[in-house]
Amino acid sequence: MAEPRTRREQIVSAALDLLADAGPDGVTMRAVAARIGIKAPSLYKHFPDKDELETALIAEGFRQMAAVFTTAVEGSPDPLGSLATAYRRWATEHPHLYRLMTHKPLRRDLLPEGLEASAALPLVRAVGGNPDLARAAWALAHGLTSLELANRFPPDADIDAAWRTGIAALQAR
Amino acid sequence: MAEPRTRREQIVSAALDLLADAGPDGVTMRAVAARIGIKAPSLYKHFPDKDELETALIAEGFRQMAAVFTTAVEGSPDPLGSLATAYRRWATEHPHLYRLMTHKPLRRDLLPEGLEASAALPLVRAVGGNPDLARAAWALAHGLTSLELANRFPPDADIDAAWRTGIAALQAR
DNA sequence: AGTCTGGGCTAACAACGTTAGCCTTGTCAA
């Protein structure tokens, strides 16, 4: 995250750090507050509740994804392939944030307008604008990622091969 | 779930009911206990902690999935298509249980041996034994399901079409 | 000079998972 300037940004930044190195259970209001040297109830001067703080983390995740995916696609000879690599890479580098972003219904009303779309745009472009194909590709990527993060594949599974097989199939359309 | 006979089965059954109609937050040790007329601490005579109770719910989910998928595939002219339909159907009929089963690392050590494999077998058969293809298909199904349950597709999205597109692509392999 | 307001604080609450320790009931051995 970029230099936190406002107190609100400091809080988000502290929560992101905590999420990254202690997992979702580590992100308690008291722990977040402590990390910036205040007490838990003071957080409520900046966020109405924990849900909105979490949504702010999710928004930051989307911002990062949008940036990473955009640069992954631009000028690539194989946009879908590059995107797939970038997707898996980002998710495995931010496993807890990725899960937070995807595992429950999104409070879209609390998210900046257009943010979600801007993270999705590179993919829509990469598949040539076919929305059904884009959704299938997204689902494939999310499914592979989610199953990998949840340790669902056996230890001897060749996850790269599963990605290649799936992407190649969709690419042929 | 079949007729709960032992106390342990009663507990699992009560927890499943609670999960289905009050969601994950509704499944508290106190609420589960109350539903069968006992107090929360008594649950600990049957399960060492809430984690193991949850794993018992997950095991029941796998049992149901294995049964449903097996009958969906057998004798079908289009095994993969039937399986896809059955998968989506089961998940949307048991959204909370589905999420519980998939959203975090699995305590395999607490699961009956072979149970996970028996739920996966119909799929492996349906794709002709290619493990990479099976994993891609599983990921596609899980991704589509998970995104649908988390309300990730816009209201005007044609989710059926996304399923058809994805499955057709994999089928062509 | 007086008045807001932003943003900290302490104390406290209810709900949660969990533990300690007690008591009753039925089974079975001596």
Next chain:
DNA sequence: TTGACAAGGCTAACGTTGTTAGCCCAGACT
């Protein structure tokens, strides 16, 4: 028949969590 023991209830309580109420201080503006 009696006594031991295990299974399975119970109450009381603890620490942690999100959250609220209510107080207070500092700076900005009228």
